[in-house]
Amino acid sequence: MEFYVYRISELASLVGLSRTALLYYEKLNLIAGKRLENGYRVYSDRDVQQIRLIQQLQAGGVTLAECKSCLESRLDKAVLRLRYDQLESEIKQKEQALSLLSSLLGDKSSKPWHETLSEIAPDAHIDWLKVQGFDEKQALRVKWLSKDMNEHDKYMQDFMTVFEPLESWGPNSQEDTSKAFTLLNRNPNNILEIGCGKGNSTIVIAKLSNANIIATDNETMALGKLEEKLELHCLKSKVTTQCVSMTELNFGDKQFDVIWSEASAYIMGIENALAKWKSLLKDRGALVFSDLVWLTDKPSKASVDHWKSDYPDIQSVDTRIAQIKKAGYILEHTFTVSEQAWKDYYEPLQQRLTDVASALGNSPKHCMIFKTR
Ligand SMILES: C[S@@+](CC[C@H](N)C(=O)[O-])C[C@H]1O[C@@H](n2cnc3c(N)ncnc32)[C@H](O)[C@@H]1O
Known part of the structure; x- marks a missing residue:
């Protein structure tokens, strides 16, 4: 026995739907109101329950037509x-959005979000960090180093505590720099070095060449160390230092015979650097750069996970060569930086991390010694 106790307006407010929507449900035979003698439509508890069931299905993305066939016949599992797959992917997106808002509010680390954005929208990521008040240098440092704008200042303080006294800021060695200079087989008049750090390679190329060298970096402290070395090696007349970002170089077209960039082009992205720096080179000019690449087709999962986070644009040698050619360069030589160069970089770094571990706050203190092959 059905009790028809709800007028359409009552039913509408009970289930949160409009009168028009209920009439449409009725037209589809999803609910079955009864018309009274006075012309009013009335509905039963069964209609209320039927609508609630439909609303549950609709919340899962099932359309009204699909609800109807679900209710009238056997479930169409396909x-x-x-709908299940769609809902699952929507929930994942929403979870990401929730996590983003939470990290932007400073409630949790924004590292995973910065890592993802750095990979899927690298330029927009930097632009957005600038809008948040980071200057270009700091924005790049959030991208490459702290990966967490909420903890950035503390991270950078710790980063500098570790790196400041280290001689080597990247995997380079006198032998590898000399080898690259010899393979260059040129007698350049001028060289632009980009991201020179404390100038280990600058000293080598200054000794090997007769060129005027402009050594650039955006870290004044590192350039100060280079100045000291130049003084020590009586090379001041050959090298000028300039504190400038590699993304904002202010040189004319076709100004340099050689551009030198050891372990630094990655900062603005290799393809970006290849495109932007090309116009600075004279005809027959040469770009010498080093980059971290896969030397195996089958890297271990641990390596993939590590570099996916630390260098999402890591590529194979073949991919880099294809990019070099695509950017309009002719490839002259490539070689693998020696294992010793990596050791000379990582071993003092590992030691330094051990020495200052207790002075570092909560910044991540991992360091990996790994083989190049
Ligand atoms: C991995 S270190 C390599 C240093 C040096 N070429 C070497 O091989 O030892 C990267 C260098 O790039 C510099 N750097 C970072 N961002 C830069 C930027 N936007 N413009 C210029 N130099 C930058 C850093 O200060 C650091 O000296």
Whole structure:
């Protein structure tokens, strides 16, 4: 026995739907109101329950037509599977959005979000960091180093505590720099070095060449160390230092015979650097750069996970060569930087981390010694 106790307006407010929507449900035979003698439509508890069931299905993305066939016949599992997959992916997106808002509010680390954005929208990521008040240098440092704008200042303080006294800021060695200079087989008049750090390679190329060298970096402290070395090696007349970002170089077209960039082009992205720096080179000019690449087709999962986070644009040698050619360069030589160069970089770094571990706050203190092959 059905009790028809709800007028359409009462039913509408009970289930949160409009009168028009209920009439449409009725037209589809999803609910079955009864018309009274006075012309009013009335509905039963069964209609209320039927609508609630439909609303549950709709919340899962099932359309009204699909609800109808679900209620009238056997479940169409293929359709439900499709809706399930769609809902699952929507929930994942929403979870990401929730996590983003939470990290932007400073409630949790924004590292995973910065890592993802750095990979999927690298330029927009930097632009957005600048809008948040980071200057270009700091924005790049959030991208490459702290990966967490909420903890950035503390991270950078710790980073500098570790790196400041280290002689080597990247995997380079006198032998590898000399080898690259010899392979260059040129007698350049001028060289632009980009991201020179404390100038280990600058000293080597200054000794090997007769060129005027402009050594650039955006870290004044590192350039100060280079100045000291130049003084020590009586090379001041050959090298000028300039504190400038590699993304804002202010040189004319075709100004340099050689551009030298050891372990630094990655900062603005290799393809970006290849494109932007090309116009600075004279005809027959040469770009010498080093980059961290896969030397194996089958890197271990641990390596993939590590570099996916630390260098998402890591590529194979073949991919880099293809990019070099695509950017309009002719490839002259490539070689693998020696294992010793990596050791000379990582071993003092590992030691330094051990020495200052207790002075570092909560910044990540991992360091990996790894083989190049
Ligand atoms: C991995 S170190 C390599 C240093 C040096 N070439 C070597 O091989 O030892 C990267 C260098 O790039 C510099 N750097 C970072 N961002 C830069 C930027 N936007 N413009 C210029 N130099 C930058 C850093 O200060 C650091 O000296």
